[in-house]
Every structure is written in structure tokens, then in C-alpha cells.
Amino acid sequence: xxxxxxxxRPRSPHLQVYxxxxxxxxxxxxxxxxxxxxxxxxxxxxxxxxxxxxxxxxYAAFLAxxxxxxxxxxxxxxxVTNVLGKVxxxxxxxxxxxxxxxxxxxxxxxxxxxxxLKTNKLWSILVFVGSLTATAAVWxxxxxxxxxx
Amino acid sequence: xxxxTRLGRVRGLGSSQHGSHxxxxxxxxxxxxxxxxxxxxxxxFRLPLGDHAAVLSWASNPTVAxxxxxxxxxxxxxxxxxxxxxxxxxxxxxxTKILALVLLNFYAIGGAAYGIFAIIRIxxxxxxxxxxxx
Numbered sequence: 001x002x003x004x005x006x007x008x009r010p011r012s013p014h015l016q017v018y019x020x021x022x023x024x025x026x027x028x029x030x031x032x033x034x035x036x037x038x039x040x041x042x043x044x045x046x047x048x049x050x051x052x053x054x055x056x057x058x059y060a061a062f063l064a065x066x067x068x069x070x071x072x073x074x075x076x077x078x079x080v081t082n083v084l085g086k087v088x089x090x091x092x093x094x095x096x097x098x099x100x101x102x103x104x105x106x107x108x109x110x111x112x113x114x115x116x117l118k119t120n121k122l123w124s125i126l127v128f129v130g131s132l133t134a135t136a137a138v139w140x141x142x143x144x145x146x147x148x149x
Numbered sequence: 150x151x152x153x154t155r156l157g158r159v160r161g162l163g164s165s166q167h168g169s170h171x172x173x174x175x176x177x178x179x180x181x182x183x184x185x186x187x188x189x190x191x192x193x194f195r196l197p198l199g200d201h202a203a204v205l206s207w208a209s210n211p212t213v214a215x216x217x218x219x220x221x222x223x224x225x226x227x228x229x230x231x232x233x234x235x236x237x238x239x240x241x242x243x244x245t246k247i248l249a250l251v252l253l254n255f256y257a258i259g260g261a262a263y264g265i266f267a268i269i270r271i272x273x274x275x276x277x278x279x280x281x282x283x
Contacts, residue, residue: 046263049268
């Protein structure tokens with residue numbers, strides 16, 4: 001693994017041997033959502049920003065690909081990307097809330113607070129509940145507004 | 150300096166004096182992100198995102214443009230630190246690790262430059278041409 005020479009020294013066991021706990025899950029999801037936001041979120045943001053700067057036509061092309069193609073005959077590609085775009089955007093918003101709440105938990109833990117087993121478990125569960133609730137609330141509002149015009 | 154175990158090779162070398170540098174920068178940029186990205190996400194859900202002229206007029210406001218530039222710098226700095234840790238943890242070959250870190254720097258610095266340049270284009274575009282005029 002690390003280094004070129006084989007080592008007979010014991011290695012730390014990996015994920016699959018541990019019993020999952022809320023604290024372990026929230027830590028893993030912090031990394032997964034952070035890396036997802038960094039790559040997918042970063043590229044989506046730059047694509048949107050570049051289209052916004054390039055003008056109305058480029059911006060319309062971005063929307064037709066990611067959100068909704070208004071043309072009467074939608075290409076198969078856009079039929080797929082219109083669904084995929086919404087899935088990615090909902091996923092990114094969940095990743096944002098999860099990483100935000102989990103990150104705030106880490107900032108509190110950095111002060112030395114919250115290491116008691118019950119407190120730690122409770123905060124970990126609250127991070128998941130909070131991120132899922134916030135994501136659901138935001139998108140229910142968005143889709144309700146879309147349906148009502 | 151011995152050449153036996155990995156511990157033996159570094160024992161006695163002392164601290165390199167910047168052990169907490171990465172850690173503290175990740176926290177500082179995290180605090181910046183709490184403010185800037187939360188503001189951005191709230192703005193995204195409040196704006197009529199389908200209306201190019203409305204979004205452009207929002208983004209060309211000097212205060213908004215400044216906040217967007219700060220956010221891009223802060224976000225890409227923070228994601229560079231985070232992705233660096235992922236690469237160091239999971240990419241084990243020396244050559245692939247260095248290549249991955251080089252690509253990461255290209256993405257982080259290139260992405261930030263692209264984003265900031267786009268914001269400046271929006272903010273300084275001549276308004277006389279009308280909505281979205283470039």
C-alpha cells in the first residue's frame with residue numbers, strides 16, 4: 001500500500017469489519033458529501049456561471065439541458081438530462097445541508113464539547129434528520145411553486 | 150536517521166513546524182463557507198433562475214459580485230484542502246499520487262480563476278447594450 005516495500009507490520013482494519021454507528025456514518029458522509037460537492041457541485045456551478053456570463057442563448061442552452069427543454073420536440077438526450085439534472089441538483093442540495101450541519105458539528109467538537117457517548121450519538125442523528133428535512137422542505141417548496149405557476 | 154521501519158526513519162527529526170497549518174486553514178475556510186455558501190444557496194432558491202436578465206442583474210450588483218468572488222476563492226481553497234486529504238488517504242502509488250495532486254491544483258486554481266473571471270465579465274459588462282448584452 002503506502003511505500004513500495006512490502007510490510008509485515010499490522011494494518012488498521014477497514015470499514016467492513018466495524019458495526020455501523022451514527023457517529024461513524026456521519027463522519028463517512030461528511031467526506032463523501034464534501035468530495036461530491038467539490039467535484040460535481042464545483043463543475044455545475046462553473047457551468048452555470050459561465051453560461052450566465054456568456055449571454056441569454058448560452059444560459060437558455062444550459063437550462064434546456066439541466067432543467068427543462070421548452071422546445072416542442074425534446075431530443076432523447078435532453079429527456080434524459082432533464083431528469084438527471086434534477087436528480088443531481090436535489091443530490092447536491094442534500095450534500096450541501098449534510099456537509100454544512102456535519103461541519104458545524106465538527107466545529108463544536110473542535111472546542112472539546114460533545115464527546116459524551118449519548119450526546120455524540122444524538123448530534124450525529126440530528127445531522128441526518130436536519131439535512132433530510134431541509135432538503136425535503138426546499139424541494140417541496142420549489143415543486144409546489146412550479147406547479148402553481 | 151535509520152532506514153528500518155517507517156517510524157524509525159522519522160524518529161528524532163522533530164516537528165516540521167507546520168502540522169496544524171492545513172487543519173486551521175480548513176476551519177477558517179469552513180467558517181467563510183458557512184456564511185458565503187449559505188447566502189448563495191438561499192439566493193439561488195429565491196431568484197427566478199429561468200430568467201437570464203433577472204439573474205444577470207442580480208449578479209452584476211457590485212456587492213453581490215464581490216460576495217460571489219469571495220465565495221469562489223473560499224470554496225475552491227476549501228475544496229482543494231479537502232480533496233487533497235482524500236487523495237493522500239486513498240491514492241497509494243507515489244507517481245499516481247503526485248499526478249492526482251497536480252490535477253487537483255489545476256482544477257482548484259483553474260476553476261477559481263474561471264469563476265472569478267466570469268463574475269468580473271458579468272459585473273463589468275456594459276449595461277447600455279440592454280439585458281444580457283455583451
